[in-house]
Amino acid sequence: MTRDPTASRGCRTPLRADAERNRERLLRAARSVFAEQGLEAPMTEIARRAGVGVATLFRRFPQRVDLITAVFDTHLDDYQAVADHALADPDAWRGFVGFVEQVCALQAADHGFSDVLTMSFPSNAGFEAKRARAFRIFVKIVARAKASGRLRADFAPQDLVLVLMANAGVVAATGALLPQAWRRPVGYLLQAFDARNTEPLPAPPSHADLGRVMDARTRESAQQCDQ
Amino acid sequence: MTRDPTASRGCRTPLRADAERNRERLLRAARSVFAEQGLEAPMTEIARRAGVGVATLFRRFPQRVDLITAVFDTHLDDYQAVADHALADPDAWRGFVGFVEQVCALQAADHGFSDVLTMSFPSNAGFEAKRARAFRIFVKIVARAKASGRLRADFAPQDLVLVLMANAGVVAATGALLPQAWRRPVGYLLQAFDARNTEPLPAPPSHADLGRVMDARTRESAQQCDQ
């Protein structure tokens, strides 16, 4: 994409060419390890797969969370693209359904991303800004689908987070053995979101509450103090 | 409940009185630790809370799985009781809905049980027999609710397992911070199970497939070889 070696990170002094090369090998290795094993994969495994020493990994990404946000930054772009595409769908309901299905498919395809979607990373403002931007698109998708009459009026945008948590549970349990199993519960949920279902529901958690939950999840998996 | 000290386990020689006392303290401690921290809580923490040495814990329960099945055996009785109660409900649909809600509530109340419900323990035949018996009741609950016309015809009993996996995900993520958050996605799912929703769904996993998944989950969390 970019040729400027400084552009890939926000640092003052550009990395030496070999260091930049190693950084990219680390990102590639981390991407596949996180996808296979989740966010708590051993750092040594990532360094080994990248073919560099662990010191190089820790010098470039002092905290696990730095590596995580660097790896999944591009995934958030995919997330955003899926949202944009859904909003552009001439059929509002189909756009909504497609968005939920595709995001759940992203979760199923990447064990790490599955968790990232239900955690927050306050130490990386850019990362959270991307998430917030995609979520704002989703709010529009929801509004449009409600206006079309197909999405029930009491659907709350926060429900997406609950869906992602539920799907993460299914994907974590069924994993590689039944890679399509998640489609069934997601199918049920999508039908429940149809406006033909009008029975009252328990109240959704507030946006702020979910933010606190997502923060807490990050903190418990990263036992080190940040900043 | 029982006064016969041999009755609480299937062993030949009864335990010495002090040993039996320690065994019960261990079970009580493990119950609360598993509930709070999940099935992977440190063994030393359990021994510490029981006020005994770790050796006592390992002598009585050589493998973690032995402790888990001993602790959750009584929970399976609750599970069974909930199923029996649901089947006895004069309103078949209300029985079905109540069963799903109550089992999900059991998951929310106990982090360990939440996982136990989606794992299998082939090394403990009695444990699996109890689970199978409760599941057979659930199959009847399902058949009766379908016959009443309120439960959609394409609901599969295996869907319960997927619901439990999804709920485990929600409960694990929202945890103590939002102890009621699970009610909303479960509410959605229950509405989706209503016969008014007739759109086709992705096929459910077979019973055998889910059995394999549940076995695999047990194996990965217990890295030791069994038997």
Next chain:
DNA sequence: AATTAAGTGGAAGGACTATTCCACTTGGCT
């Protein structure tokens, strides 16, 4: 009260992982 097999606690050993350190290497510049 004496005997002894059963039971006990805590230390020790071993596996695994995160993180730091430092002697050595190398890219980029003159």
Next chain:
DNA sequence: AGCCAAGTGGAATAGTCCTTCCACTTAATT
């Protein structure tokens, strides 16, 4: 070509947890 700051790998340290071991204690029996 030669300098040197930037960069490197792997060893060393530290922390956590599981599991075993063994010298000591105690319940039950006589």
